Amino acid sequence: MIYRTDYHIHSSFSDGRAAPEDYIAPAVAAGLREIGFAEHLTLFRGPLDWSMDASGVEPYLKHIDNLSRNVSGIRIRTGLEVDFSPGIIKEIHALLSKSKLDYTIGAVHYLGDSTVDMGPEFYDGKDIDTLWEDYFNHVVAAAASGLFDIIAHCDLIRIYGFRPSSDPEKLYRNLAASFKMHDVAFEVNTNGRNRPIGDFYPDRKYLSIFREENVPVCVNSDAHMPSRVAQYFDEAYDLLKRAGYSEMAVFKNRERFMIPF
Numbered sequence: 001m002i003y004r005t006d007y008h009i010h011s012s013f014s015d016g017r018a019a020p021e022d023y024i025a026p027a028v029a030a031g032l033r034e035i036g037f038a039e040h041l042t043l044f045r046g047p048l049d050w051s052m053d054a055s056g057v058e059p060y061l062k063h064i065d066n067l068s069r070n071v072s073g074i075r076i077r078t079g080l081e082v083d084f085s086p087g088i089i090k091e092i093h094a095l096l097s098k099s100k101l102d103y104t105i106g107a108v109h110y111l112g113d114s115t116v117d118m119g120p121e122f123y124d125g126k127d128i129d130t131l132w133e134d135y136f137n138h139v140v141a142a143a144a145s146g147l148f149d150i151i152a153h154c155d156l157i158r159i160y161g162f163r164p165s166s167d168p169e170k171l172y173r174n175l176a177a178s179f180k181m182h183d184v185a186f187e188v189n190t191n192g193r194n195r196p197i198g199d200f201y202p203d204r205k206y207l208s209i210f211r212e213e214n215v216p217v218c219v220n221s222d223a224h225m226p227s228r229v230a231q232y233f234d235e236a237y238d239l240l241k242r243a244g245y246s247e248m249a250v251f252k253n254r255e256r257f258m259i260p261f
């Protein structure tokens with residue numbers, strides 16, 4: 001069986017619906033060799049019901065460390081899905097550098113004070129071309145920050161189906177080039193299928209662009225409940241193969257290794 005990983009899992013430490021323990025059996029059943037938790041971490045946004053703040057990190061890491069000592073048959077990895085904001089790079093760096101992690105996932109959910117994925121109202125009265133450009137610029141800045149090993153759902157701005165007035169291919173080319181330049185991986189995030197857009201992130205149409213730039217890739221479920229671990233992975237790997245990919249990135253102690261699939 002091919003070596004599969006799922007590095008983007010949310011448990012009750014952020015907005016997942018179950019304890020980390022509850023994800024292990026479904027992960028083993030799905031044939032995963034590694035499962036990695038990546039709880040939301042959002043700094044300086046006040047208390048949020050969907051994300052940890054800095055004080056949540058240590059108890060979370062301890063819990064996962066304990067869990068991994070008591071589980072066999074699958075490797076458990078530890079990550080964080082960190083909200084990127086250009087103004088707090090130093091603060092994020094300080095926290096990440098003292099935390100024992102296998103990988104960090106950088107995510108852009110916020111444009112300004114609002115998140116792009118909490119409801120379609122965000123898009124009301126806004127210029128969609130500008131929003132797309134703004135979103136992609138933030139993702140490029142996240143990749144360039146040096147904080148992250150993986151970038152999450154790199155075109156989340158698609159979520160409600162608002163499209164720019166012309167083909168955004170150039171935005172994807174620029175994104176892929178910056179991922180390559182800053183040596184970060186991207187993910188095929190299968191959870192988009194469960195969201196209003198109804199398909200993976202990024203747009204499958206542009207996967208070959210990431211391949212042309214030779215950007216390392218992971219397949220992640222972004223599961224918020226155990227039944228969604230490794231969901232739609234056969235289809236995601238198939239898409240990647242058709243785009244020309246034959247290997248994927250795995251992580252341990254913030255080091256990346258490539259494994260064929």
Ligand SMILES: [Zn+2]
Binds near residue numbers: 081107152
């Ligand atoms: Zn996210």
Ligand SMILES: [Zn+2]
Binds near residue numbers: 008010081152
């Ligand atoms: Zn997530």
